[in-house]
Amino acid sequence: MDNIKFIAESGNKNLGEIKVYALSTCAFCKKALKYLRENSITFMYIYVDDMEPEEKQTLKDKLRDRYKRDVGFPFMVINEDQVVVGFKEDEYKTLFTGE
């Protein structure tokens, strides 16, 4: 997973390494990215559906094996450890602001 070409976005808040595996076509993925942007959180993302089929399958297999989770989108990994699947604004708020 080290050679994935993420798109990096810088915000005012660096809360660790936040990687978002998203689909370019998915409304909840777009909402998750919008939340991170609006809250000025530094993150990186990739649209998995735009990857080459073999590369994409390899990535999904690795994510599933490494994090022991079915791969749904958005699939957010924080500091290579914590995984959040899907987007619920309240969950993101608790996670990033403690509210």
Add this chain to the structure above:
Amino acid sequence: MAEKNSENTRLFVDMVAKKQGWELNRDEEHLEIIISGLMKNYNRYGYFACPCRDASGVKEKDSDIICPCDYCSPDQEEYGHCYCGLYLTKDFFKSGGEPQSIPERRKS
């Protein structure tokens, strides 16, 4: 195969909702993203693959996630809306609730 544009993709989701007795998400921004996603999937795969799942591009493998997907009815029964938050039951629509991400029934 003729390409789809946003107008005829919108017609498709309107037609499905009307035929099934469902309502569409009232959040226009959410709706526009899904319609745009369905259109993109049709134009690259040849069918309306669910925009909230990663399709393989092989129709036989994706047959369960062609919109409206096989998981729509059970998701509506349990949560009031489909996985994408596109098709809502009339009761959920009337409640004014906002669709949120729900657990995936399809095994990856």
